[in-house]
Amino acid sequence: MSDSNPSRRRLLAGGLAAAASAAAGCLDGSVTGGPANGDDDDQVLALTLNDAGDTLRDDAVVDLSEAGPRWDEAAFAAARDGERDTTQHRKPFPSAADEPAYAVHEGxxxxxxxxxxxxAKATHPVLRLYGVNESDTGDEADAVEKETLPEGDRNAVEIAHKSARARGNPGGVPVGLVERGGYVYRDGDAIDASRLLAADGPARVVYRDTVYRIEVTRERFYEPVYRAVAEPVAESPERMEAILRAHTVGARIDGDDLSTDAREVIEAARHDGYEESHPYSDAYADILRAFHERPYLDGNVRKDGRWTESGSERIRYESRYYDYSLRFKSN
Known part of the structure; x- marks a missing residue:
């Protein structure tokens, strides 16, 4: 394969050994951004490949007996039998955003x-913690240590602390844990066993060597009621694998269909990453076409590349799956 512009083929020259050397000596810029209106070598398009294994089922199909408390095995059983099982506030089968959840039962x-x-309308106790300053009245000796509290209270203090720590500071709080600036008690057993919610409960608590003032309110919530749904989709591991491929995998690439130089691009991307400036070598262009990333080739890359987005982010190469990313970097 010929190339009249060797300055844009930083990693192909001399094979993978030279690729590693070139990467170490020449490619130390890592500022993210779109191509500028300057020399071709001002920007490079970087490709990385991360191994996602030889099967998709291991990560995508749940064994509910090992899934943890957020998964509702009883709801799964009811849905399989056509019964109407509902949960309030929380979904019975949490999954990643825009990704369906799958489970297997008896094949x-x-x-x-x-x-x-x-x-559903419900009233729940809400625990909030506030830092104590010199103007606060009260005896710090009366503060309880978090470790001496029941399990439900310990969990509540840990989460409410995250909100107290974030007040007035950048960074925010963990979504899904903190609600209304504190912790919402929803478990009946935890409420019954709580010391913090009792009428004669402590006014202060010590957590991580900091004394916090305790505030408990009872507030009205309007919560969704979810009905679980379980739809059979496959009767064999192979069929399930095909479903997951259809849902998540874009390009399917056979190494025999690529040139030697193009295979070296993939090998470099699998290890330390691969990058080139525009216009791209024949090998890199072949890879972008094989990945169905033609916008990086067919558009005005130097002018409009910053608006180009990677399409499918998972491919199958030979017998394995890879998650990939493409992004522009300043040299």
Missing amino acids: TYYRLDSVVVDE
């Missing part, structure tokens, strides 16, 4: 989902 694979079928 049958199910797609799990939930639908909102009602709204």
Whole structure:
């Protein structure tokens, strides 16, 4: 393969050994951004490949007996039998955003989902913590140590502390844990066992060597009611794998269909990453076409490249899956 512009082929020259040397000696810029209106070598397009294994089922299909408390095995059983099982406030089958959840039972694979079928009103205790300053009245000796509290209270203090720590500071609080600036008690057993919620409960608590003032309110919530849905989709591991491929995998690439130089691009991307400036070598262009990333080739890359977004982010190469990313970097 010929190349009239060797300055843009930083990693192909001399194979993978030279690729590693070139990467160490020449490619130390890592500022993210779109191509500028300057020399071609001002920007490079970087490709990285991360191994995602030889099967998708291991990560995508849940064994509910090992899934943890956020998964509702009883809801799964009811949905399989066609019964109407509902949960309030929380979904029975949490999953990643925009990704369906799957589970297997006795050789049958199910797609799990939930639908909102009602709204429920509920009143829950809310624990908030506030830092103590010199103007606060009270005896710090009366503060209880977090470790001496029941388990439900310990969990509540840990989460409410995250909100107290964030007040007036950048960084925010963990979404899904902190609610209304504190911790919301929803578990009946934790409420019954709580010392912090008792009428004669402590006014202060010590956590991580800091004394906090305790505030407890009882507030009205309007919560969705979810009905679990379990739809059978496959009766074999191979069929389930095909479903997951159809849902998540873009390009399917056979190494025999690539040139030697193009295979070296993939090998470099699998290890330390690969990058070139525009216009790209024949090998890099072949890889971008094989990944169905033609916008990086067919558009005005130097002018409009900053608006180009990577399409599918998972490919199958030979017998393995890879998650990839493409991004422009300043040299």
